[in-house]
Amino acid sequence: MVYYIDMASSDASPPRDSCAFLLAQVGAHAAQRFAERLEPLGLTPPLAGVLRLVAQNPAMNQSNLADRLGTSPSWIVALVDDLEERGLLSRTRSSEDRRVQELRLTSGGREVLAEVAEIARAHDRELTAALTRDQERQLHQLLSEVALAGGLSPGVHPGYRNLGRPEG
Amino acid sequence: MVYYIDMASSDASPPRDSCAFLLAQVGAHAAQRFAERLEPLGLTPPLAGVLRLVAQNPAMNQSNLADRLGTSPSWIVALVDDLEERGLLSRTRSSEDRRVQELRLTSGGREVLAEVAEIARAHDRELTAALTRDQERQLHQLLSEVALAGGLSPGVHPGYRNLGRPEG
DNA sequence: TATTGTTATACTCTATAACTATA
DNA sequence: TATAGTTATAGAGTATAACAATA
Helix, strand or coil, X not given: CCCCECCCCCCCCCCCCCHHHHHHHHXXXXXXXXXXXXXXXXXXXXXXXXXXXXXXXXXXXXXXXXHHHCCCHHHHHHHHHHHHHCCCEEEEECCCCCCCEEEEECHHHHHHHHHHHHHHHHHHHHHCCCCCHHHHHHHHHHHHHHHHHCCCCCCECCCCCCCCCCCC | CCCXXXXXXXXXXXXXXXXHHHHHHHHHHHHHHHHXXXXXXXXXXXXXXXXXXXXXXXXXXXXXXXXXXXXXXXXXXXHHHHHHHCCCEEEEECCCCCCCEXXXXXXXXXXXXXXXXXXXXXXXXXXXXXXXXXXXXXXXXXXXHHHHHCCCCCCECCCCCCCCCCCC
């Protein structure tokens, strides 16, 4: 977690935080609260992300997953190990290419993913609780424009290296 | 860095990312770009944050700093060591309480901080380049409301533990 | 020779615990 | 006894490198 202080204002007392600072501050808060909400399920955001991606792309393999998340294949091994040990997903050797592990959610995995989705919706409601429906739509629109201009892929949180990568 | 996938939409193809997800995504991007921009100066966001806080509060001590940033005193030691070795700030034992180290920027520290401030302004311009001035003001207003409702202290990036802490 | 997955290892960031000096 | 700072140590979260199996 990167801590920082709003740096954009002059040396005199800061008149207001910059947009960039507010984005980093509120975004870190959002990510942290989401992680806290996942804790009772024994999940971390990366584990939940893997569940979600595998649900959306059945028979996806670990290479695809590493590319999509912008992380190292070795870490994917650890994440998939964890989820497999809990019985939330299964590995199956592909019959076409025996190097490949096909990943699929188990029924238990689908149940847990449904809980995660509910948590995410509650999280979103909490975060925007202070806004009117109209303000929420405005915020969504503005953030979407900033994300687009920044080259961020819809739906995927940026790691340090996956910026500008085309959608898998 | 926490990676995750938008979890709020149903199992069917996601109609759009949630506000919470967009905030985390764009916020992580903003923090990452800021860190990249600081690299040529040999600084990290936490180091820059210490410079800024010491500039705003001359003769501040390390305890104050740890409280304000919501981090452990032992980490503050390492950050201050680093900045002191580069000649950007100085430690002076307080004459009133010999346990206390009073921190002050050197003239070199003030010069570097001025560069950091310029970088931060350029960073903010880049991030909001896709928005009109009016949209930028809207975004600022909306983010401020979300930050306020979330109990975030103006000007201080949240660590894992300093939420809801009153401003030092 | 290239690719998928795996293991072994290492590095960064940050905290906790134990300690020293001072109050 | 309590507090400011320091040192030593440890843990989480990742990456890189070397390797095995398969293509």
